[in-house]
Amino acid sequence: MNQWWIAIIAIIVAPIIGGFLAGIDRKITARLQGRYGPPIVQPFYDFFKLLGKSRIATSRMQFVWIYGYLVFMITCVVFLVLKLDLLLLIFLLGFAGISFVLGGFSSKSPYSHFGANRELMQILSYEPVLLLMALGVYAQNGSFMISEIVKPGAAPLLPSLWPIFIAVLLVLTIKLRKSPFDLSTSHHGHQELVKGIMTEFSGPYYALITLTEWYEIVLVLGLVALFWANPLWVGIIIALAAFVLELIIDNIAARMTVGWMVKFTWAVGLVLCVLNIAYLYLIKGGA
Amino acid sequence: MGIINTSRIKSPWIMHFDNSSCNGCDIEVLACLTPLYDVERFGIVNMGNPKHADVLVVTGPVNRRTARVLKNLYAQIPDPKMVIAVGTCACSGGVFHNCYNILGGVDKVIPVDVYVPGCAVKPEAIIDGVVLALQKLSKALGVAK
Numbered sequence: 040m041n042q043w044w045i046a047i048i049a050i051i052v053a054p055i056i057g058g059f060l061a062g063i064d065r066k067i068t069a070r071l072q073g074r075y076g077p078p079i080v081q082p083f084y085d086f087f088k089l090l091g092k093s094r095i096a097t098s099r100m101q102f103v104w105i106y107g108y109l110v111f112m113i114t115c116v117v118f119l120v121l122k123l124d125l126l127l128l129i130f131l132l133g134f135a136g137i138s139f140v141l142g143g144f145s146s147k148s149p150y151s152h153f154g155a156n157r158e159l160m161q162i163l164s165y166e167p168v169l170l171l172m173a174l175g176v177y178a179q180n181g182s183f184m185i186s187e188i189v190k191p192g193a194a195p196l197l198p199s200l201w202p203i204f205i206a207v208l209l210v211l212t213i214k215l216r217k218s219p220f221d222l223s224t225s226h227h228g229h230q231e232l233v234k235g236i237m238t239e240f241s242g243p244y245y246a247l248i249t250l251t252e253w254y255e256i257v258l259v260l261g262l263v264a265l266f267w268a269n270p271l272w273v274g275i276i277i278a279l280a281a282f283v284l285e286l287i288i289d290n291i292a293a294r295m296t297v298g299w300m301v302k303f304t305w306a307v308g309l310v311l312c313v314l315n316i317a318y319l320y321l322i323k324g325g326a
Numbered sequence: 327m328g329i330i331n332t333s334r335i336k337s338p339w340i341m342h343f344d345n346s347s348c349n350g351c352d353i354e355v356l357a358c359l360t361p362l363y364d365v366e367r368f369g370i371v372n373m374g375n376p377k378h379a380d381v382l383v384v385t386g387p388v389n390r391r392t393a394r395v396l397k398n399l400y401a402q403i404p405d406p407k408m409v410i411a412v413g414t415c416a417c418s419g420g421v422f423h424n425c426y427n428i429l430g431g432v433d434k435v436i437p438v439d440v441y442v443p444g445c446a447v448k449p450e451a452i453i454d455g456v457v458l459a460l461q462k463l464s465k466a467l468g469v470a471k
Contacts, residue, residue, distance in 0.1 A: 084333040
């Protein structure tokens with residue numbers, strides 16, 4: 040029964056935290072650009088306004104996929120707070136990403152198709168890194184369970200898995216849709232590819248995507264926080280510091296091409312992960 | 327429904343469309359987004375996509391080719407929506423009113439909520455126009471302002 044309450048509280052609280060993080064994102068970005076910026080609660084105004092807009096449909100299937108995206112993402116957050124299997128969480132996250140891509144492909148707009156193609160390339164870039172992160176956790180702890188990472192007395196992962204941590208920061212940039220990886224769609228710079236994969240989603244369905252993104256922010260920052268889960272507040276501070284770092288990178292970096300993103304994340308991220316896991320198994324003898 | 331109506335006032339996303347303007351007004355519209363005026367303070371964001379927009383900001387007189395595009399864009403914006411005609415040309419056709427290819431102001435093609443005159447319009451006047459449009463919307467929705 041206790042598990043149910045934790046799950047319900049997480050489902051309610053996660054989007055609120057995510058919305059405030061999005062508001063802080065817009066405020067800090069505005070200050071870095073020399074502007075005053077909108078109020079912190081602005082994402083909530085945007086969300087409720089979008090809920091009240093009329094529904095314009097270009098394809099019936101895209102709504103099914105959007106609900107799939109939302110439900111899979113909520114399931115991922117529930118997996119994280121109930122301390123279940125990390126590997127399964129990463130597979131579910133992959134399902135969520137694919138649902139979003141299929142939503143983009145289900146309308147006939149060329150902009151939407153371009154955005155969906157780029158989203159696929161983004162998934163191609165970050166999925167292997169996340170998968171190897173789970174393997175690294177297994178090499179360190181001998182278990183994929185998140186409960187093994189956060190159990191009292193367990194050693195923090197960061198000292199032995201710091202190369203994987205750097206790779207996960209790359210994933211964070213891609214998942215938060217920040218420059219230089221804001222390829223499939225972007226929170227600003229609205230003129231390129233109209234709005235990418237989001238082009239055909241309007242009104243309440245765009246609001247649902249916004250809601251899913253809030254869950255996503257919390258989920259990905261939660262994965263970052265797992266690297267220092269004992270005590271958890273250190274992990275949360277690390278996650279928030281990583282979030283601010285992403286904002287600064289977003290404002291100082293230009294958007295790169297899709298090919299560069301795949302090459303960069305594979306050449307840097309995958310190599311760091313593989314070296315880290317090889318070190319754990321070959322030098323330290325593994326789990 | 328109260329929170330949705332309040333949010334509608336607090337978060338107008340604009341889409342800017344250039345009919346056959348001389349670009350004077352367009353530059354002033356974009357000037358509103360710069361650090362000096364920073365309309366994002368009021369939640370105003372410039373969208374490139376009519377499906378995400380709430381307010382259509384139109385500059386320049388309507389000619390026979392852009393009339394079709396303007397109607398199409400207006401139809402693609404989900405309700406509730408508003409139209410602001412920015413600049414003398416968009417209000418009435420301006421100096422181009424009797425050209426052979428010009429239909430006249432924006433209101434010849436789509437319903438206009440707010441007219442912002444000026445050649446070229448000052449950014450302050452455009453912000454005033456958006457505020458006026460929001461007051462009109464809040465009156466229509468019955469939200470105290």
